[in-house]
């Protein structure tokens with residue numbers, strides 16, 4: 001089911017929430033000149049799950065998210081999506097495949113309203129060309145109405161009706177993050193990548209964001225892959241966790257498995273490497 005297929009019947013209560021492999025990273029290595037940001041890492045993301053990537057500062061988490069989103073092309077390894085090896089793609093082509101993301105540093109149009117910002121998420125889904133839209137021809141008009149309706153549903157879902165006309169630049173940080181999530185959802189992603197969704201938030205804002213992430217996953221079946229430093233949040237939200245340290249994978253499993261993994265404990269306690 002697509003993220004905003006809101007009218008669709010909810011999944012049967014006994015249907016398994018997590019399905020087969022949606023994305024697979026196979027032996028990924030990424031270098032920046034002499035710096036090896038990722039060394040030979042493999043893991044998968046299953047349909048419908050919430051998958052976290054954690055690790056100390058500089059572990060290579062953002063680099064990995066950038067490989068998934070097509071922003072970085074690894075020197076070695078393969079990316080598989082929906083059972084096919086993904087050729088080298090531009091980030092917009094990856095977005096067209098149904099992968100959306102939010103950023104560590106919010107990337108919104110500050111002077112534009114919340115509504116207009118979220119509408120930009122619909123651009124890749126628009127079928128009518130620029131000329132039809134500029135001249136407001138019938139088909140473009142009908143399409144605009146349809147896109148607006150989807151966006152209004154997202155606005156309701158994320159409880160941001162009261163700020164829909166407000167320029168984003170005037171919003172507090174926590175709400176900006178929610179608008180960024182709204183724009184990502186407007187693309188109707190199959191896979192949603194969240195880069196530190198709780199960074200800089202107070203406790204109340206974190207609780208809200210957690211609820212919206214869980215609701216997105218639960219109600220629309222959206223697969224989510226997130227990077228997050230707040231360990232409590234990661235362990236509460238995630239089905240499975242990949243742990244990176246110095247560009248290598250040192251753990252992979254359920255929150256309980258990862259919590260009791262000696263290499264992970266040492267990485268977080270700052271045990272010196274040889």
Ligand SMILES: Nc1ncnc2c1ncn2[C@@H]1O[C@H](COP(=O)(O)OP(=O)(O)OP(=O)(O)O)[C@@H](O)[C@H]1O
Nearest residue numbers: 032035036037055056057058059060061062063064
């Ligand atoms: N564009 C780049 N050019 C050169 N080196 C980079 C670049 N991006 C990341 N690196 C290096 O790659 C390594 C991994 O960085 P990355 O930002 O992926 O880690 P991270 O786990 O996301 O860190 P943090 O939690 O601090 O954001 C670091 O040594 C970093 O300095």
